[in-house]
Amino acid sequence: MTTTPHPLVTRARHLARELLLPHAERVDQEGLPPGHLAAVRESGLLGVSAPEEYGGAGAPDAVAREVQEILAGACGSTWFVQTQHHTPVRLLARSELPVRERLLRPLATGELMAGIAYAHVRAFPRVPVRATAERGGWRFDGTVPWYTGWGLNDVMLLAGVTEAAELVFAFTEAREQPGLRASPPMRLAALTAARTVSLELDGLRVPEESVVLRTARERFALVDIPRGANASPAVFGVAYAALRLLDDNPGARETARALRGRLDEVRRRAYALADHPVPREHIEERLELRTRAFDLMRAATTAAVVAGGGRSMSLDSPAQRLAREGMFLLIQGLTAPVREAQLAALAPTYT
Incomplete structure (x- = not known):
């Protein structure tokens, strides 16, 4: 583009x-x-x-x-x-x-590929994974609810919360080892192929030299929450892919044209804000654009399903795959402000 x-x-x-x-x-x-x-x-x-x-x-x-x-x-x-x-x-x-x-x-x-195991720190004051300082390093205990890429990537970025509400981010190998056990891969409505598991941590020890960041939880939230307010490129990618399916259907091209114009404008504005030098500014506008991007993605994938008719119910239909992947994107990286903005936008209004 x-x-x-x-x-x-x-x-x-x-x-x-x-x-x-x-x-x-x-x-x-x-x-x-x-x-x-x-x-x-x-x-x-x-x-x-x-x-x-x-x-x-x-x-x-x-x-x-x-x-x-x-x-x-x-x-x-x-x-x-x-x-x-x-x-x-x-x-x-x-x-x-x-x-x-x-x-x-x-x-x-690309010699190594990394995964991430830290979304659970957003659940504070609930602490799914506890980090405890030990001689020469850290001990991690608890449950990582979601870890994607198990058996596909090499290392993981793991985070835990200390008793003093400090976040500790450290790298460890993405494999079963003493103190780390993975569940079987989850069967999910979308992206099962990405091999998502949960991880049970029972005294996983990570040396100090593997720590990449220690920061107060409040300081992490100051960066994490504004970043999460931005529209995801994946949302635009799925939406444009659905519109390309509509382009292939003569009866749906006018719908594709109308949606594409709106999507282009939201994308332009969302990326301009993503490049803004002060990430903590314009949060309400960022959330509004993120929500509008979701609305347009849902419209595009729904239109692709409708245009495909009964064929869209087949598991080899790209329209239904995109619709399911779009459903996943609705909850990826879901912070409390993002959830509130999405639910508010979905609430019906009557006059």
Whole structure:
């Protein structure tokens, strides 16, 4: 969607067109094959936002967003596994702790792929995972309700909460080990292929040199909540993919044209705010645009289902896959302010 595509955008489009999209329905039903993630690793896309001096591309945020749109619109399961990787990379790039020198380069180059296990810290004052300082490191106890990419990625970014309400973020290997046990992969309404499990932590020990961040919970929330108010590129990716299905149906092209114009405008405004130099400003407008993006995604995927008629109920229909993946995006990264904004927008009004 850029005028002159960045090389990584060109690679993402090629990967989507030649590999991800042709197999998306099969992946959705049968699981994510290793070759998909191997292709993502080899493409350089995992280092899109990583510093160049560590083997990454150091690309602007606009490029990273466009890459995510393309992947999400082609194969939601592949997108969801690889999108976990970028938060650990960004966190390492900002860190001055020793773990940066050990992990940033292999993550930036795709030698290693990372997952994330920290969404549960948003449940505070409930503490699903407790972090306790021990000699030479930290002990983690509790339950990580959701961890995506089990058996597909190499390391995980794990977080726990201390007795003093400090958050401790540290890396550990994404495999069963003393103190860490995974559930069987969950059967979900969407993205089952992304291999999401829960993790039971019973005295998992992580050395101090694997810690990437220690911060007060309130300070983390000051960054996390505004970031969560921004519209997700994946929402636009799924919406545009649904509109392309409508383009292929002569009777639905006028609907696609009307929705595309509105979606383009919301995307433009949402990304302008995402690039605003003060993330904590314009929160209400960010939430409004995020909600409008969801509305348009739902309209686009619903229109694709309607246009497909009875064929849309088949599990090999891209329309129903996009509709289910859109349903998942409604709850991904759901903070309390986002939930409140979405529910308020959905509440009927009568005059």
